[in-house]
Amino acid sequence: MGINLGDEFPNFKAETSQGDIQFHDWIGDSWTILFSHPADYTPVCTTELGAVIKLVPEFKKRNVKLIALSCDSVEDHLGWSKDIQSYQKCDGDFPYPIIADKERKLAVQLGMLDPVEKDKAGLPLTCRAYFIIGPDKKLKLSALYPATTGRNFDEILRVIDSLQLTATKKVATPANWQQGGECMVIPSVTPEEAAKLFPKHRVQDVPSGKSYLRFTPQP
Missing domain, CATH: 3.40.30.10 (Glutaredoxin)
Incomplete structure (x- = not known):
């Protein structure tokens, strides 16, 4: 079970x-x-x-x-x-x-x-x-x-920070993220929405040409 x-x-x-x-x-x-x-x-x-x-x-x-x-x-x-x-x-x-x-x-x-x-x-x-x-x-x-x-209970604290943040904001937290660190715009947010919600976000270029790596300061 x-x-x-x-x-x-x-x-x-x-x-x-x-x-x-x-x-x-x-x-x-x-x-x-x-x-x-x-x-x-x-x-x-x-x-x-x-x-x-x-x-x-x-x-x-x-x-x-x-x-x-x-x-x-x-x-x-x-x-x-x-x-x-x-x-x-x-x-x-x-x-x-x-x-x-x-x-x-x-x-x-x-x-x-x-x-x-x-x-x-x-x-x-x-x-x-x-x-x-x-x-x-x-x-x-x-x-x-x-x-x-x-x-590692410090890691569990980090996880809580991520869960509480992402429960109310349209972001995800990348590998090794810490409180206050850069977050990622979730894929369901359109480019137009991202421009309004996260005006300081950046898109990282990748060989595929797809714009899915979108980073933003922690909201």
């Missing part, structure tokens, strides 16, 4: 380290990142969730809520969160909830199970998945990583 881009994300009920939630109600009018990890009290996962703590202010600036998930219990989440905060050298309440998917219902529903990584009972663990969900409750982006490869 799984979910495709543009699909409405399941409105599941879940037990979390910060209490029970109904997912769509919890999202509200925010963007959301739901990210899974293989297991609590493991090394790479500790660095990942610690990295997210450090970036919480940046996600808040972008109206993004964060929620983690694994097949561990709420009790394990609460105990492990203290280790994460100690590793990250931060105090106070843990800044985002962690879902306890002990029965693996969400892991199966969202296609997050890792066939290689298993617990002591031989049950599959969740991979390093992440899903970006818009305020309209639809899936905007997803990715799956194996247990051995930690994610």
Whole structure:
């Protein structure tokens, strides 16, 4: 099973380290990142969730809520969160909830199970998945990583910037784009529209003679 881009994300009920939630109600009018990890009290996962703590202010600036998930219990989440905060050298309440998917219902529903990584009972663990969900409750982006490869959450911030920009402007972001960088006019915009919408845009010549490489300052 799984979910495709543009699909409405399941409105599941879940037990979390910060209490029970109904997912769509919890999202509200925010963007959301739901990210899974293989297991609590493991090394790479500790660095990942610690990295997210450090970036919480940046996600808040972008109206993004964060929620983690694994097949561990709420009790394990609460105990492990203290280790994460100690590793990250931060105090106070843990800044985002962690879902306890002990029965693996969400892991199966969202296609997050890792066939290689298993617990002591031989049950599959969740991979390093992440899903970006818009305020309209639809899936905007997803990715799956194996247990051995930690994610780059600065890249996920970059992706959020692109998604939020391109949701309201008729541009796309090129390879390695960063916030404030040059964008590209999308193909559906006619030359006449481009002249009005993006008066400073430029067209790069290519051997085919086709005028599809249209660059513009970030609107």
